[in-house]
Amino acid sequence: MTAQTKTDAWTADRDHLLHPYTDFSTFREEGSQVIESASGMHVIDSEGNKLLDGIGGLWCVNIGHGRKEMAETIAEQVMKMQYYNPFGHSTNVPASMLGAKLAELAPGDLNHVYYTCGGSTANDAAIRLVHFYFDQLGQHRKKKIISRANAYHGATYVAASLTGIHGTKMGFDRIGEDFIHHVSAANLYEKPDGWSDADYCDYLVREFDARIQQLGPDNVAAFIAEPIMGAGGVLVAPDGYHRRMWEVCQKYDMLYIADEVVTAFGRLGEWFASDALYDYQPDIMVCAKGLSSGYIPLGATLLSTRVYDVIAQPQCEGGVLSMGLTYFGHPVACAAALKNIEIMERENILEHVREVGPYLQESAKSLMNLPIVGDVRGSHLMLGVDLVKDKGTKEAIGDGVGEKIFQGCLKRGVIVRPVGDRMIVSPPLIISKEECDEIVAAISGAIKDYLADEGA
Template structure:
């Protein structure tokens, strides 16, 4: 039975990534409250949210001290003009804290309202920097197929997910170039991981030669690809691509909107997990654990020195009304304090290893082709045929079949065509890991049964063992 709220939502709110036909038919799953990793719908049904909101509820929801911090800041000062030479205390304190946590000489912070605007800012900063240093021809951007960087104009243009590049929208096409997706499961011609890594690095070298290093401004990359399939690149790939950028005077922009603030057990994954020192890091999501909208573009003192000297009348003509919003920054400071106090990074390392191990048991299911990811950033890839890795037709939307049945079992996982993605709160326990794996496994088995019944799936006969 639909409620007035459900009807109002269906009638008036156009959601991000609305699929018009199915939304018109089914509407939304209306949530009313949340605590920790659990959410409740309007009928009072409880779900374990293994998606962590949208990669973001790192410390879990319903924290009283977060509510108190936000309320206290609202009472003290709900807003402050961030433009030119006016500031506020929480924004200044958070900038200092982020500089302490970020690797190397990344000591400068530019605030925005989320991940997309953080990436958009990085894009503009890159061009601003190259112009300021007298290299106006360095405008081209390298990125990767399968990479996701946001939904603003520049960020979506840098994004390499083909499913998000719909024909009704326009994109920057003349100066953004996408290299192959570094997905070992889909490596061509039976390459092993090392051969695949060599292939990808050589492809990047060829693209640099083709465009000319003097014309390339930056390389944008997620350390682990997120909504493009939770793809951990081949061993050594991130480091070797970063070294290529260093050798060719190309800025390396690490998009850590998902991976930062504990998702894989570190404040930032670039240096700690992959041994690379970015020039720019973009972050959001776990920065406030979703309690307030906030993004940040972090960059080096070296970049700041270039853009802040020279022309006496130069200024950075970009920013947002809500840059450095005092309430959002106060929430971020408290969020970071909680992560530190509760040692959640170490928890992710330990429980994340168990999560990886338990999810691997799903490989025995006929529909599961691959289980991949790192710690609290995991994905199951569903296939029609294991041996050939053949996918279901996109129209089947196998991931949605599975997520629908998971929801019936009180589990939320994210469907992305043939994938089911998980990014639970960093507070997830071993018992909750077991719950997620058991309910997801049951949903996959139920989907297999339902697909066969609908005539959409016929299991491939397994070879007999003599």
């Protein structure tokens, strides 16, 4: 990239793009980091810096950057047929074959697929289909959805309302407050002193049951939850939590929606985590991100036979399922997803994650020796590091320290993700143990530099 091109890109971005989560207090002056190219585990910015991608793009570049096979598959599909109208009774080969593959990989009877363009739209679709499902059953009052504090389910209007992270709502109008409600996050780091994990799990399940009773069981349609909370803090629930929450849903004839946008396709060493790791069978499962490893936008809402058999009945004479997207089952995106899955199977990437993931978690525990690290937690290739003022009180450190640690990691050639007072790591699934060490060393070194600057 020439100096002029670099300047033009930086200026054009600053002047014309509205980024997700733009900080307008600094954006006009600082602009954006321009990423020019990417390969394998690394990206290269416009200054020529080679950076280890410790966040997998955004939880999604599971097979790594710049795979030639993916480019060839995408190009081949474009030349064969890049798009055709998917409405009504029209399909294409990649969408059909990917649907069959997803049904094969998904647990239980999640055999039916509604395609979207990403995780937010897949969650929106899930909620609309839940409401349609109960309407078809004649249960028109059963509309309320229970989500969790600190959950992240997307940025479209309904998905943003499902999201329980307070900071994402500042200044925005809130919709759906009549039907979207929240219970506590399963945050073991903040459980009350003296409680065991089992005590805390009992409390969370009782709270959930009580909220359903408060709202009225005949009014509550579904519970939505991530197996492990991602953007909300890499929160790992106590043992048995998801199974017991699922059992409560069964008790009240509610649907369980598993938001596996982050956790599916290998991040936890399984195609899907719900059944394999947490022993519950969702009625609806949402996926995106790792489905195509970020090569082409694609999301999917998987429906159980229980749900499909109800919504597949004509609701009236001449009636149709009147929801859909122009890019439903986009042939190029679906071809990319099929190739992505083929690569993961051929290279035994799930088995690799089961080996290297625990190594990352164990290596990261060394960060607990640092005075401002309050907690290190996660599973496999999901890792969260909490920064605190005081380990005893667990008070968040604030003062932009997370951003300073992020910048310190960049100087060491590693990208991590600062989310407030928390550092998040979610690398491509092809990461080596040596690269895991590099990430941990960068975080450690950045924190030590900060402490030295503060005279601590």
